[in-house]
Amino acid sequence: MESTKREPGAQGEHPGTEPVTLENQGRPRTDWIVYGVTAVLSAAFVIWGMADTGSLSSAAQSTLDWLLANVGWLFVLAATGFVIFSLWLAFSRYGRIPLGQEGDEPEFRTVSWIAMMFSAGMGIGLMFFGIAEPLTHFVEPPPGTDPAQSEAAIETAMATTMFHWTLHPWSIYAVLGLAIGYSHYRRGRSQLISSAFVPLLGRRHAEGSVSKLIDILALFATLFGSAASLGIGALQIRTAMQEAGWISSLGTTVLVLIILVLTICFILSAVSGVARGIQWLSNINMVLAAFLAVFVFVVGPTVFILELLPTSIGVYIQDFGEMASRSGATGGEPMKTFLANWTIFYWAWWISWAPFVGMFLARISRGRTIRQFVGGVILVPSVVSLVWFAIFGGTAIHQQHDGLNPFGNGSEEQITFNVLGNLPWEVLTAIVVMVLVAIFFVSGADAASIVMGTLSQRGNPGPSRWVVIFWGAMTGGVAAIMLVIGGDKALNGIQNITFIGALPFAIVLILLCFSLAKDLRSDPMMRRQNKGAEVLEDAVVTGVRRHRGDFELQIQPSEASPDDAGPRVPLRKEGAAPEDTVRRSDGSS
Incomplete structure (x- = not known):
């Protein structure tokens, strides 16, 4: 049974000194409304895709067109708002508040903590877009910027890539991670996204029908976000297998088989537990990724890469306002197409990842202060992303500038291997990329399946194996349908469904900022500080x-x-x- 407890600050307790006891979940209890509604609708989506792929594809495209035309602006404004909110929390007086009780020690060492959050947060995306995006923006710059393949286009390509992969995505994760970590470890509420809305909605509404809706939306976003990652990973693994000479066909059947194998792997990893599964895989992948980056840095255009680092930072800061304000209001159809394919797709993807990445970050960050959390979650991965894109994107741009044309036909999954093909040990690096993508996905998807199980079982951090297995299998099914409805442009199918699935949860995240701010104002440490200032003022x-x-x-x-x-x-x-x-x-x- 769940234990009952008073909120901190109940009558008779001195502000800032009361203990907080975490709710004792005991045996996992499934929330059949949250789990049942989401499971039925997700299964219906898979069945629809299997029975009538054309109809689902048409409906998804029509919905996407309407949403982009009418609410695309919401993603543009919200993403930048999350950056401002996260940094404000870190630098304000709230930054000293711990995610836990005062005196709690972090569970994981800092190196492992960073590796785990990085793998879960965007590792697979860096492998897929690390070379493709900077090169694509160099060959096809954003509308209204610079001539294609010009010197100025190099700066724009790197600045746009940094815009998509540094402060914005990690701020989205930080908002939800802070809200869950603070609500659960500091206030003692259950580990549910809806529980973080208690300050805004009151306990009665935050534990009633409204909470069910919030957790259902979180489940949907998590499912479609992790399925998008699985689909992207399958595309790159298929191309890597062809480059290594293991397969000759690039048909849909190969993709489905890859998805099946990856799904089995991440389910096995998920049921092994966080410490033995995710941490072990994350540490291995961090080492492999570092070796690949060092290899490309040494055999690639080393001096050009080093020169690109300060240039990327400077241009990113210089063009930040312009990039953050891009919208369909100017630039016509080319700008709308660019935003749909890149910026808005990324914001939707990050938001759809936010439930499981944020909850996972909260789970591994107990004992750290808000300032440490924001610094670790936003700044450290942003610096790593900068170095990663400078190495891989810089190498790709340098090759394109020299006439090697790694861009080819513009296929994102092929560009990576075109660039590596111009470097030594082509087959070996293709295999390393394939292994990295697989482990990055497994380490992220097992976190997602555990979080989906947590959401299905009233916030229990150790959900039953059967529910973890169910959501793992459902992720594989949705990923397969995403790829199938995309046809020859499989990535388009992933982008369309991801945006649709993320929109409702974007509204939840916006409201969550207000709830967290209200919660922090009444924190025991803040009330103690306010009371101390009041008493001192009276005495003086x-x-x-x-x-x-x-x-x-x-x-x-x-x-x-x-x-x-x-x-x-x-x-x-x-x-x-x-x-x-x-x-x-x-x-x-």
Whole structure:
């Protein structure tokens, strides 16, 4: 049974000193409304795709066109808003608040913590787009910017890539991670996204029908976001297998088989537990990714890459406002197409990943302060992304500039191997990429399946194996349908469904910012700080009034408190004279 508890600050407790006990979930209990509704609708989507692929594809495209025309602006504004909100929390007085009780120690070492959050957050995306995106923006710059393949286009390509992969995505993750980590480990609520809405909605609404809707939307976003990652990973693994000479066909059957194998792998990893599964895989992948990056850096255009690092930072900062304000209002259809294929797709993808990445980050970040959390979650991966894109994107741009044409026909999954094909050890690097993509996906998807199980079983951090297996299998099914409805342009099918699935949860994230801000204002540490400032101000005013500024402050037990309660600053009631804790420096009253 779940234990009942008072919210911190209940009557009779001194502000900032009350203990918080985490709710005891006990045996996992499935929320059959949240789980059942989401499972039925997800299964219906898979069945629809299997029975009538053309109809589903047409419906998805029509829905996408309407949403982009009418609410695409919401993603553009919300993503930048999350950046501002996260950084404000880190640099404000709230930054000292821990995700847990004061004195809690972090569960994981910093290196493992960073590796785990990086693998879960966007590892597979970096492998897929790390070379393809900078090169694509160099060959086909954003509308209204620079001539294709010009010197100026290099700067624009790197700045646009940084815009999509640094502050914005990790701020989206940070918002949800902070809200869940604070609500669960600091306030003792269940580990559900809906529980973080208690300050905004009140406990009755946040635990009723509204909470069911919030958790259902989170489940849908998580399912479609992780399925999109699986689809992208399958595309790149298929191409890697062809480059290594293992297969000759690039048909849909190969994709489905790859999805099946990956699904089995991440389900096995998920049921093994966080410490043994995700942490082990994340550490392995961090080492492999580092070796691949060093290899490309050494055998590639080393000096050009080094020169590109400061250039990318400078142009990103310089063009930040312009990139953040791009919308369909200017630029016509070319701009709308660019936003749909790149910026808005990314924001939708990051938002759809936010439930499971945010909950996973919260789960591994207990004991860290808000400032440490934001610094680790936003700044560290952003720096790694900068270095990654400078190495791989810089190598691709340099090759294109030299006439090697790794861009080819513009296929994102092929560009990576075109670039590696112009470097030594082509087959070996193709195999390393394939292994990296597979492990990146497994380490991220097993986190997703555990989180979906958590959402299905009332926030229990250790969901039953059967529900984890179910959501793992459903992720594979949705990914297969995404690829099939895309036809020859499989990535388009992934983009369309991801955007549609992420939109409702984007609204949830916006409201979550207001709820978290309200929650933090009443934090025990903040109330203690406010009360201390109030008492100190009263004492100083009294000292100035009574002793003309010649006084000192003392702390002593009040008459109403027991002797063994320890020293505390006496508080006066409104309208009453303050206790005489202010004395002249010579000891007189």
